[in-house]
Amino acid sequence: MVGGQQKIQSQQKNAKKQAGQKKKQGHDQKAAAKAALIYTCTVCRTQMPDPKTFKQHFESKHPKTPLPPELADVQA
Template sequence: MARGQQKIQSQQKAAEKKAKLAKQKGSDGKSAAKVALKFSCTVCKTLMPDPKTYRQHFENKHPKSPLPEELKNAPTV
């Protein structure tokens, strides 16, 4: 087991390595998740990943609103 100065150096080295890895891949997955969300609801501006989910959302949350043109050809559930 490392003791004293060796332990401190080992911890610093591990922290630097972890910070470097986090910087390379992006510290959080928000940016990657945001890229996957391509459709935006015309009423509430909620982001959806695909037209099927968008259509489900629109039919459930906005039943009185007319269906947008981009959802007319979307698959139904």
């Protein structure tokens, strides 16, 4: 058994470690990345983060399909 000052130090170290674990759990990179993908291709259902990328994708992957109206004024 640990006693006295060592016990207090051990408890403080454990509390700090627990707080660090909670911080790591708070930020989920997968969820953040998924939330950033807000544009979905109407043809292949691929998700993209911004309209510029969406327009480039649409022009390269679906050249024969007419451009959706939301991409008409986007500068690529």
